[in-house]
Amino acid sequence: MSRTFDDARSWAEFGTALFLQAADLDDAGLDAPSALPGWTRKHLVAHVAANADALGNLVHWAATGERTPMYTSSEERAAGIERGAGMVAVELATWLRRSAEALAAAMASLDDAQWQSLVVTAQGRTVPATELPWMRSREVCVHAVDLGTGLTFADLPTGFLAALGYDVVAKRTKEHGPALRLEATDTAASWELPGEGEPTVLAGPVHEITAYLTGREHVLTAVDGGPAPTLTRWL
Template sequence: MSGGTRTPADARAWADIGTRLLLDAVADLDEAAFAAPSALPDWTRKHLVAHVAANADALGNLVHWAATGEPTPMYASPGERAAGIARGPSLSAGELRSWLTGSAEQLAAALGRLTGEQWQHEVVTAQGRTVPATELAWMRAREVCVHAVDLSTGLTFADLPDGFLAALADEIRDRRRLTELPDGPLPEVTAWLAGRPHSLADAPRLGPWL
């Protein structure tokens, strides 16, 4: 399995698709549905949506860094990421939808304003990796696409773009240092790699990724 060359334009398109899938998935959720469990252990859908919204705000900090050269970490402190997630259950369905939509729109607009030179500026992720700003759209695409499935509203990895799945599978395989993959459809193999539910028979269990 090979995802070929992943371009920044690809990543931005996938981020847009994932964002739309996510927004559509939460559009009609009422308070009870928002409070229901997500596919992630110990997280309700409110926790998950708050995480994705806070992620957009955090990536916006890195876009600011790339645009201005002013070092701006994703999170101001080690506890800020956890605080954003914990904030979710205290917000209403409408407040969460507004935060999710607004933060996504602001991030997309900020990415769209970066110049060719600024896209090459290096920033440091929350994990301490130094990457060019061209990686930011890919980081966002992973978040919105995978977590759209994690909401457990009916979306599966088969609803995600094939190019995204191939790129994600390549990345996770490399990160996990796997030399062989089980046979099966690309969406199922990618779900397995990400530690999500899948239909592959006899595939060894992997822990969650992302």
């Protein structure tokens, strides 16, 4: 599926609103475990707030030409999340909202030429700034579910889920794992992953397939009744 720049900006806006609403909890709620192993909801909120600040660095790079990495180091990134996890709910919510608003405003200020500027992601990929809304949409949409407040992948836009499926499959084709064929029963989307043995066929709604591909909770089974093969970590 070919996602457009406007699609990604729309999904980033949608996901940000969804995450802000899901994260509107008191200290007890935020201190509860998230769906990510070893992280409380405060860890996850801090991660999303820090991601907005980090993407803001790349927007600054695109706007000015000044090389501004997302993070100075992986250690600095982890330390920032731990600091956020120790904040009280009001302080953490202020950071989350402020960082989201600052990123949205910075993106809105880029002109057409600046959007084409090349920047480098935290994974070392060189991409045009037009990729930044897609990167943000993945963060806020997927992590809104990871907060564990009742949202599921079924609450995310179908177009986003299909685009995410293609994105994850493109990454996973470089891995060594089981051969798979995935068929979305509610859209025309399908994916194939090369690998070992005869392909295992998995069919179901696109939200279940995308949850499976990203390593989240799902109910998929193989069409022959067997379990869905275990995948390596996505990101």
